[in-house]
Amino acid sequence: VHHFCLLLGFGVNAINPYVVYEALGDMIAENMLPDIGLDTAIENYNKAVLKGVVKVMSKMGISTFKSYRGAQIFEAVGIKKSVIDEFFTWTDSRVEGIGLDIIAEEARRRHVAAFPRFGSSGAALNTGGEYQWRRNGEYHLFNPRTVHVLQKAARTNDFETYEQYAELINDQTESDRMATLRGLLEFVDPEDGGVPIEEVESVETITSRFKSGAMSYGSISKEAHEALAIAMNRIGGRSNTGEGGEDPARYMLEANGDSKNSAIKQVASGRFGVTSNYLVNARELQIKMAQGAKPGEGGELPGGKVYPWIAKVRQSTPGVGLISPPPHHDIYSIEDLAELVHDLKNSNKDARVNVKL
Structure with missing residues (x-):
């Protein structure tokens, strides 16, 4: 799908994946796809x-192929500018990298691995571990060691163990441990030309802009949902309820001063848990028009997850599945959206209102 999206995005009119079709024919001949014909497989x-492809288009808010074709709504990472300018003209590339020499060498090595000089031994090709961790494959930040240390830190509540985990994730100075773009960066000491610490924003100012992702009560547990709210409130950030409402009991401060009240409260297509009490206890109201993980598809909480306490918060019936329609059935124009923004501002004049697209 990635290759299709790139080719179409760079302007091709049609794609004929003939090698895939030939591979499907071979798989059927080898009985790897039983009870299916070639036409059906294709x-x-x-x-x-x-x-x-349609899902990728929808994530970008594009609904027609004519608008997507040639739009180049992507950018390159790790390719030299000279290659970009010659072969991928007008594509953004903020971080340069390899050139044609390395690209050619990697292609040659893959060819040699697939077609060895003295014939194939019949062994399967090495997966390389690009997408999933493999013992002798690409390095991944989340590997058995880091996962083990993180789980140990969580179970024992030991900060020293957590620091070991943090070092494994953050220290990417060794070439064989680089896994992210930030691994290519290092802090510059103020004496060597770095920004003086006096000119850097305070921790409180920075954390005030932290926001946690919108995950609904019901899709994640009560403990996880409340822990996110408490943590973000402690650092002055903002947690997001997601579209499942919030237990009114959380609007009261805890005995130790903690608050479980999520600062951002969503108003989604299903309107689950949206009450006047819910709205007035928000610092920010978010109209959810789409979901980043699966835009254009809506959502569903299966009936088996709609426990009585979940149903109470969502103003629904226990055991009955809850569907969030892809669109808001009262919003079909800019004017409809403006009306909802107006209504929300009237419900809580002090809250900011934004639209999640």
């Missing part, structure tokens, strides 16, 4: 690719 493949 149809299934085309359908899956189309669905993937």
